[in-house]
Amino acid sequence: MPNAIMDLTELLERVENDREIIRELLLIFKEEFPIHLRALRDAVDSMDGKKVATEAHTMKGMLANLAAGSAASAAARLEQLGRNQEVSEFQEACVSFENLGKELLLELDTCMAEVCG
Amino acid sequence: MRILIADDEVMSRKMLQKTLERAGYEVTAVENGRLAANQLCPADGPRLALLDWVMPELDGPGVCREVRKRKEQSYVYMILLTSREAKEDVVAGLESGADDYLTKPFDPEELKARLRTGLRILNLEDRLVEAREEMRFRATHDGLTTLWNRGVMMDLLGRELARSRREHVCTAILMCDVDHFKTVNDTYGHHAGDDVLKETAKRLLAAVRSYDFVGRYGGEEFLVVLNNCNPPYALARAEEIRKAIARTPVPSVNGPIPVSMSVGLLFSEDWGRLPLEELLQEAGAALYAAKAAGRNCVKVASPKTSSPDSGSPDYQSIRLRR
Numbered sequence: 129m130p131n132a133i134m135d136l137t138e139l140l141e142r143v144e145n146d147r148e149i150i151r152e153l154l155l156i157f158k159e160e161f162p163i164h165l166r167a168l169r170d171a172v173d174s175m176d177g178k179k180v181a182t183e184a185h186t187m188k189g190m191l192a193n194l195a196a197g198s199a200a201s202a203a204a205r206l207e208q209l210g211r212n213q214e215v216s217e218f219q220e221a222c223v224s225f226e227n228l229g230k231e232l233l234l235e236l237d238t239c240m241a242e243v244c245g
Numbered sequence: 246m247r248i249l250i251a252d253d254e255v256m257s258r259k260m261l262q263k264t265l266e267r268a269g270y271e272v273t274a275v276e277n278g279r280l281a282a283n284q285l286c287p288a289d290g291p292r293l294a295l296l297d298w299v300m301p302e303l304d305g306p307g308v309c310r311e312v313r314k315r316k317e318q319s320y321v322y323m324i325l326l327t328s329r330e331a332k333e334d335v336v337a338g339l340e341s342g343a344d345d346y347l348t349k350p351f352d353p354e355e356l357k358a359r360l361r362t363g364l365r366i367l368n369l370e371d372r373l374v375e376a377r378e379e380m381r382f383r384a385t386h387d388g389l390t391t392l393w394n395r396g397v398m399m400d401l402l403g404r405e406l407a408r409s410r411r412e413h414v415c416t417a418i419l420m421c422d423v424d425h426f427k428t429v430n431d432t433y434g435h436h437a438g439d440d441v442l443k444e445t446a447k448r449l450l451a452a453v454r455s456y457d458f459v460g461r462y463g464g465e466e467f468l469v470v471l472n473n474c475n476p477p478y479a480l481a482r483a484e485e486i487r488k489a490i491a492r493t494p495v496p497s498v499n500g501p502i503p504v505s506m507s508v509g510l511l512f513s514e515d516w517g518r519l520p521l522e523e524l525l526q527e528a529g530a531a532l533y534a535a536k537a538a539g540r541n542c543v544k545v546a547s548p549k550t551s552s553p554d555s556g557s558p559d560y561q562s563i564r565l566r567r
Contacts, residue, residue, distance in 0.1 A: 142260070144353055149263045153256050160255065185299060188328065189254045192350040204328075 181210030251281035278303030306341035313342035322363035390446035398460035417479035
């Protein structure tokens, strides 16, 4: 998949070609990620740096596990901004991260079909 | 091998669990540091652990510190999982007691290789503990009979005498010697002689209570300490012990060997605060009296009837031969 956010080849390597576990991971991600994304949005709107860092840290881990490198980097940036209480940067960073997240969620269905097929 | 995974992020936990189960580990997975510490701190907990750095309740380094506080328990090999790569973070993690760290997202081959390193360390620890225990056993037990050795018996007896004086109870000391042991060696050979000593030890152990002490005093001499018992009971027990030794011959490749034992018995309450060495001398003298009386009998050391001028005590003899 060209310009995909998630690198399925890398993910397959990381789980030693266990397609069943990828299917499980994708299902968990689809369920958990939007919850964290909403919590991040709330934290950004209330300019709660600590909460921004915590939520971004969790999502960074989830994205790294899915071999979604660019999205994980965006989450890492938000985590750092939250730690440093750089509230003026929160909105811009959050919007670009949300866009990446939405794209990724759309990508998951194609990925799921590829894995299960 | 059991391994503990602690990670609050469910996807990480799943991936680690699957990877490790495929590699043959028995996995326990928990979602916070407090649960991890609760699993790792008991003596029978897992000895390998993969701990996420950032976790609720207690973080990875916090778990390491709690586990390292424990003393006298098996070593736990702990690897911190982290997305932090700054030198100061790594140093802080290792200073908390972690053995290694692994950067997330992990590579399965690297993870397994690092765990193999952990297993090598744990195996090495097992071998060292085993060697230490063996040395401790050898330092405290007689090599042939595996009974307590003389040094330990002196120590145990000293403590028991102090306790009996403190609590005003009686301790009985039995100095025992296998009769005609030289003849056994000369007639049946030294291997058979060793078998006699081993069998004697076994019979002595079987004839006393679990909290009494039995040791090899040297050669064919054994020392038995009966804790907290009155003289009539001790006398009856000494006689039982003598009978237990003589009841059946000891089997050997050269045929059954008849065995008997002479016993010198001393009650601590009869001797005031006489030092341990002197008590043993008196028990030894009672043993010689038993030998002189024809062997296979029990003689009681009694200060009341001893004549200090004669140089040898006059024992109140209780012949209990069959």
